[in-house]
Amino acid sequence: MLITCPYCGPRDVIEFTYQGDGNRERPDPASQNFEAWNAYVYDRLNPAGDHNEIWQHSGGCRTHLRVVRNTLTHEISSVAFVRGDHASTARRKAEDKA
């Protein structure tokens, strides 16, 4: 499986670390809403198809990435920096993609 890092270009999956489900929304750290915390920790969509995921390019530029991966085919349809303000440094052109 290849993930096309917006900074580094296409790289083997061994360079990346899965950082979890990208659909979760973390409650405010001061929140006492146990249902919201329970949902954050345990509730997962577990779709058979496109899935929003967070990956880190831990063996490369070390940025965190929003990845949409198809859980049936492993096809990756989109990769973007989690931090939007990194977008200006993503200069790899589409033709560089694997």
Added chain:
Amino acid sequence: MVERQSPLEPEFHVGSHGNFEHGVEILLTETRPGSIVQLAAWPGEEKKLIAAIRSVTVLALPDGAGGGSSDGVKSVFGFAPGKFTVADEAEGLAAAFAKAVTPAIGTVTDLSHGRTAIRIAGPKAEWVLAKFFTIDFALPAFPVGAGRSTAHHDVFAQIQRTGADQFDIYVFRSFARSFWNALCHASEEVGYEVQ
């Protein structure tokens, strides 16, 4: 200044090794830069950091992710968004950048004692490195001056191409001897010389 010891020293054997009867196709050496510095810009301050790099090193960074350049004495390349590695044969780079990179622009980290720089050169350099790293070493995909962040068995490596068939690899000092041994083994089949 304190004499800096090489972590490679017990395994650094000058001369020709491996299958070199038909010629040496790999040169391995340690470049031992006096300074290795890592620079990081705060969000939105990247252009100011690039200007500071130019003022300190006189090297202009080409546009693009992983862009870099080298004049043979000083080298610079991007390894992550807004982050750059700079090396210099001379000591004192961190002090120079501490003046040029104000706290409002970004950070300066002196890695001179934290990284070991290994140079691999020769007609089989791409071939040997391709056995280590899952990146494209072909010249059109990895131009001269450019840098890449990658890893070999969890040994994080920053690689700069400093010639058509020459690469400088920056690895953690504590992993350097092990990585050097692996590089020597991988070079045996084509014949290598340690200089």
